[in-house]
Amino acid sequence: xxxIIVIGAGVVGASIARELARYKLNIAVLEAGSDAAAGSxxxxxxxxxxxxxxxxxxxxxxxxxxGNAMYDRICKELDVPFRRNGSLxxxxxxxxxxxxxxxxxxxxxxxxxxxxxxxxxxVLEMEPSINPGVVAALWAPTGGITSPYELTIAMAENxxxxxxxxxxxxxxxxxxxxxxxxxxxxxxRRDFVASCVINAAGVNGDVISKMAGDDSFIIHPxxxxxxxxxxxxxxxxxxxxxxxxxxxxxxxxxxxxVDGNLLIGxxxxxxxxxxxxxxxxxxxxxxxxxxLESVPSLPGDGVITxxxxxxxxxxxxxxxxxxxxxxxxIIHAAGICSPGLTAAPAIAREVxxxxxxxxxxxxxxxxxxxxxxxxKRFRDMDWEERMQIVxxxxxxxxxxxxxxxxxxGEIVQALRTKLPVNTTDAIKRRTRAGMGRCQGGFCTPRIxxxxxxxxxIPMEYITKKGGSSxxxxxxxxxxxxxxxxx
Amino acid sequence: MSVKTEVAIxxxxxxxxxxxxxxxxxxxxxxMILERDEHLGGILQQCIHNGFGLHWFGEELTGPEYAQRFIxxxxxxxxxCLLNTMVIEIKxxxxxxxxxxRNGLMEIKANAVILAMGCRERTRGALRIPxxxxxxxxxxxxxxxxINIEGYMPGREVVILGSGDIGLIMARRxxxxxxxxxxxxxxxxxxxxxxxxxxxxxxxYGIPLKYNHTVIRIHGxxxxxxxxxxxxxxxxxxxKGTEEYVSCDTLLLSVGLIPENELSExxxxxxxxxxxxxxxxxxxxxxxxxxxxxxxVLHVHDLVDYVSKEAEITGEGAYRYxxxxxxxxxxxxxxxxxxxxxxxxxxxxxxxxxxxxxxxSNGIYKDGTVELTDGEKVLASKRLMRMVPGQxxxxxxxxxxxxxxxxxxxxxxxxxxxxxxxxxECS
Numbered sequence: 001x002x003x004i005i006v007i008g009a010g011v012v013g014a015s016i017a018r019e020l021a022r023y024k025l026n027i028a029v030l031e032a033g034s035d036a037a038a039g040s041x042x043x044x045x046x047x048x049x050x051x052x053x054x055x056x057x058x059x060x061x062x063x064x065x066x067g068n069a070m071y072d073r074i075c076k077e078l079d080v081p082f083r084r085n086g087s088l089x090x091x092x093x094x095x096x097x098x099x100x101x102x103x104x105x106x107x108x109x110x111x112x113x114x115x116x117x118x119x120x121x122x123v124l125e126m127e128p129s130i131n132p133g134v135v136a137a138l139w140a141p142t143g144g145i146t147s148p149y150e151l152t153i154a155m156a157e158n159x160x161x162x163x164x165x166x167x168x169x170x171x172x173x174x175x176x177x178x179x180x181x182x183x184x185x186x187x188x189r190r191d192f193v194a195s196c197v198i199n200a201a202g203v204n205g206d207v208i209s210k211m212a213g214d215d216s217f218i219i220h221p222x223x224x225x226x227x228x229x230x231x232x233x234x235x236x237x238x239x240x241x242x243x244x245x246x247x248x249x250x251x252x253x254x255x256x257x258v259d260g261n262l263l264i265g266x267x268x269x270x271x272x273x274x275x276x277x278x279x280x281x282x283x284x285x286x287x288x289x290x291x292l293e294s295v296p297s298l299p300g301d302g303v304i305t306x307x308x309x310x311x312x313x314x315x316x317x318x319x320x321x322x323x324x325x326x327x328x329x330i331i332h333a334a335g336i337c338s339p340g341l342t343a344a345p346a347i348a349r350e351v352x353x354x355x356x357x358x359x360x361x362x363x364x365x366x367x368x369x370x371x372x373x374x375x376k377r378f379r380d381m382d383w384e385e386r387m388q389i390v391x392x393x394x395x396x397x398x399x400x401x402x403x404x405x406x407x408x409g410e411i412v413q414a415l416r417t418k419l420p421v422n423t424t425d426a427i428k429r430r431t432r433a434g435m436g437r438c439q440g441g442f443c444t445p446r447i448x449x450x451x452x453x454x455x456x457i458p459m460e461y462i463t464k465k466g467g468s469s470x471x472x473x474x475x476x477x478x479x480x481x482x483x484x485x486x
Numbered sequence: 487m488s489v490k491t492e493v494a495i496x497x498x499x500x501x502x503x504x505x506x507x508x509x510x511x512x513x514x515x516x517x518m519i520l521e522r523d524e525h526l527g528g529i530l531q532q533c534i535h536n537g538f539g540l541h542w543f544g545e546e547l548t549g550p551e552y553a554q555r556f557i558x559x560x561x562x563x564x565x566x567c568l569l570n571t572m573v574i575e576i577k578x579x580x581x582x583x584x585x586x587x588r589n590g591l592m593e594i595k596a597n598a599v600i601l602a603m604g605c606r607e608r609t610r611g612a613l614r615i616p617x618x619x620x621x622x623x624x625x626x627x628x629x630x631x632x633i634n635i636e637g638y639m640p641g642r643e644v645v646i647l648g649s650g651d652i653g654l655i656m657a658r659r660x661x662x663x664x665x666x667x668x669x670x671x672x673x674x675x676x677x678x679x680x681x682x683x684x685x686x687x688x689x690x691y692g693i694p695l696k697y698n699h700t701v702i703r704i705h706g707x708x709x710x711x712x713x714x715x716x717x718x719x720x721x722x723x724x725x726k727g728t729e730e731y732v733s734c735d736t737l738l739l740s741v742g743l744i745p746e747n748e749l750s751e752x753x754x755x756x757x758x759x760x761x762x763x764x765x766x767x768x769x770x771x772x773x774x775x776x777x778x779x780x781x782x783v784l785h786v787h788d789l790v791d792y793v794s795k796e797a798e799i800t801g802e803g804a805y806r807y808x809x810x811x812x813x814x815x816x817x818x819x820x821x822x823x824x825x826x827x828x829x830x831x832x833x834x835x836x837x838x839x840x841x842x843x844x845x846x847s848n849g850i851y852k853d854g855t856v857e858l859t860d861g862e863k864v865l866a867s868k869r870l871m872r873m874v875p876g877q878x879x880x881x882x883x884x885x886x887x888x889x890x891x892x893x894x895x896x897x898x899x900x901x902x903x904x905x906x907x908x909x910x911e912c913s
Contacts, residue, residue: 227614228611275707277618277619277707278616278617278618278703279614279616279617280616280617281616281702281703281724283616284614284616301612303611303612303614304609304611304612305609305610305611306611306614306616307619383591386585386591387590387591390585390587390590390591391590394587394588395587397585397586397587397588397589397590397591398570398586398587399522399572399574399585402522402572405572405574437606437609438606438607438609439609439610439611440628441606441607441609441624441625441627441628442606442628444628445628445631445632445635445636448636449636459636459638460638463621463708464620464621464708465621465708466708467707467708467709468708468709469620469621469708469709470621470709471621471640472632472636472638472639472640473638473639473640473641473642473735474638474639475637475638475639476633476637476638476639476663477663477664478639479639479642479663479664479665480663480664
């Protein structure tokens with residue numbers, strides 16, 4: 001029996017869980033995937049938007065600007081990389097310039113600070129790799145970059161440290177209203193009972209809403225594809241470089257990542273499938289050709305991985321953060337597309353306010369600890385720190401992932417948090433092991449050995465990302481005994 | 487911990503081992519091998535098939551046997567080998583930073599450094615194969631490690647993309663273990679692996695090798711469900727209408743090896759954009775004096791025997807360097823690839839001894855001659871019935887033929903068809 005069940009451990013669900021962990025509440029988070037940030041929160045641009053692209057007066061606009069302002073503190077508390085590297089929106093012709101002026105007016109209305117229109121020479125001085133055909137740019141110094149999955153994981157870890165329970169691979173299948181005004185939530189594994197349900201199910205927000213009898217909105221998934229470049233190209237630009245937005249979104253961007261890579265994307269393709277994270281040849285060719293318009297020297301090779309994520313676009317055209325019409329004890333945080341990552345901390349506050357409005361003032365926990373320490377990265381340490389840590393823990397002297405210089409010590413740490421993770425993708429998101437140029441070619445077997453040893457999961461049951469994603473299917477010779485083909 | 491050594495060798499695979507022994511034979515005694523794995527021998531330890539050593543030992547050995555012969559020699563010399571040790575950085579002044587669990591962080595000051603880090607495999611991401619991101623997509627080398635070292639089967643129904651040697655070997659290996667290898671797709675009209683491997687690993691087991699075919703999509707959310715393969719045109723673009731869905735739970739990629747030179751670049755070593763390895767002279771000295779390079783980190787070899795042979799050269803190079811007999815930049819004669827040649831190593835020569843060039847072609851050529859030329863003058867040549875990209879070729883240049891060749895000139899290595907002169911006369 002829980003006071004609150006949050007459905008979804010993406011950045012919105014994790015942010016809400018952490019926010020509510022301040023209070024004396026019994027909270028559980030149910031997640032269909034095998035980890036926090038397993039869906040769209042793990043596959044997006046990682047941009048903390050300034051807030052000039054949202055229509056003034058919308059919830060999106062307000063929560064974007066509020067959320068942006070909360071980032072410095074939240075990332076500091078949670079030990080998550082965040083850099084206000086600033087954003088540039090490029091204009092290549094008069095029509096684009098007109099767009100920039102419109103964005104600027106919009107931004108000012110939304111309360112975005114320090115926006116400026118820059119002439120071409122200043123733009124090129126800031127970013128020499130940009131297409132010299134640029135005529136002007138909108139400069140938003142409050143724009144930033146973070147690691148969206150690290151932030152989500154950090155929020156979830158901090159929530160877990162403060163008593164929130166996380167249930168991964170628990171897909172919600174139905175929601176029943178009980179007579180005592182409670183909800184029974186039936187998942188793929190077990191049932192949960194709660195007084196209050198918070199719907200943070202991302203691209204499945206409307207599916208969850210319907211389970212509770214509320215069909216007031218529909219989510220249309222819109223796919224975005226990306227290419228991630230090797231660190232070698234991480235310095236091509238230092239700001240996030242946008243093109244003028246269209247009705248399909250903010251367009252293709254070129255940005256450094258907080259990990260030192262270069263990211264290009266996304267396109268925008270409407271799709272019906274809610275689990276469709278497939279990339280396409282056309283999509284990848286499109287984003288490359290669009291990115292070339294911003295940065296003509298972008299190399300054709302040097303990509304280390306491609307991926308896609310789904311935006312959860314609500315038919316209402318705005319974020320949906322409100323109690324459901326069927327019961328005020330169901331609170332939606334749905335239709336959170338871009339700038340959802342930026343807005344997530346503010347959405348959590350909004351949900352907190354709604355909950356307080358319904359239940360009255362919540363009692364604060366005395367021992368809430370907002371601080372979460374991330375995994376100490378060997379790669380980022382100086383000589384002295386490295387010497388010290390290897391002395392304290394020899395596991396830090398064994399490099400497992402050679403591309404990203406990740407040690408066994410870091411991998412063991414990733415497995416020893418309160419979040420129940422056991423996949424190679426979970427380790428990748430936490431430590432970057434397998435995220436480098438060889439994409440796990442060397443380290444995957446070694447990581448599997450560490451998982452086997454630490455968690456007691458036999459090698460053949462270790463998965464990449466839960467479900468049926470096993471990495472090896474059995475011992476050798478087993479296939480022959482089963483009467484294989486030979 | 488801070489130590490000094492005469493020669494530090496980065497990598498204890500076949501190249502590093504042969505380089506270390508060669509240094510020892512040249513009288514160098516303070517030699518250190520830094521190996522990141524727990525064993526010496528490198529990738530040979532997972533290559534349990536035979537076919538190694540025909541040129542070097544005159545007999546057929548398995549990978550571990552080949553490695554062991556070198557390891558046994560090393561053990562007799564007292565060369566120090568640091569295992570489980572990762573080199574993090576190499577500085578231009580040949581200071582090396584490395585780490586392991588036992589010694590912690592180490593600063594190693596070396597007089598000479600031999601880079602022998604080998605290569606890594608090209609990945610799905612580098613090819614940008616679209617589709618889902620399920621488990622079941624592996625590089626051939628990773629699958630080889632899973633089976634031969636860890637003892638686990640990656641899957642039951644397999645498609646292999648690329649006909650590189652590891653992919654071919656793995657087709658046979660997986661078949662032996664009861665998996666069904668449905669096909670090998672090769673985007674080029676020829677195999678990038680050795681001909682003998684195509685025969686012994688595919689033909690003998692009835693595994694189809696589809697030339698001019700590639701994988702254009704990966705299907706599956708959790709575990710791989712299948713792939714779409716398609717024929718490609720002569721620009722390697724998929725041809726519409728030729729798509730075929732092949733169900734499988736495993737896709738192996740054997741689509742090229744990339745010399746692993748991040749450490750080299752950090753030391754200021756200049757790379758050849760074609761080989762992906764350092765630009766070297768005949769002693770395999772890089773653009774940084776005292777830093778040498780050999781084996782697959784220099785250029786991708788197809789036979790380990792020539793890795794050993796190449797690595798031996800660096801011992802003499804290191805000996806010369808330590809004793810102040812190293813050439814300077816102005817002493818070099820450039821060697822560039824000409825018609826039909828993709829790359830040639832070494833890229834520049836000093837020329838005070840005979841030089842053996844290693845090279846690869848950029849396509850299939852039949853019945854002709856490879857010539858090393860100084861303008862119109864042919865300095866060395868070799869008749870080849872067939873020259874294919876999958877097979878590294880060699881050509882020896884005698885030292886005396888270089889007398890009188892101006893250092894400002896560039897030598898060119900090129901292919902000439904046997905009937906080229908006839909053609910010229912006709913036209």
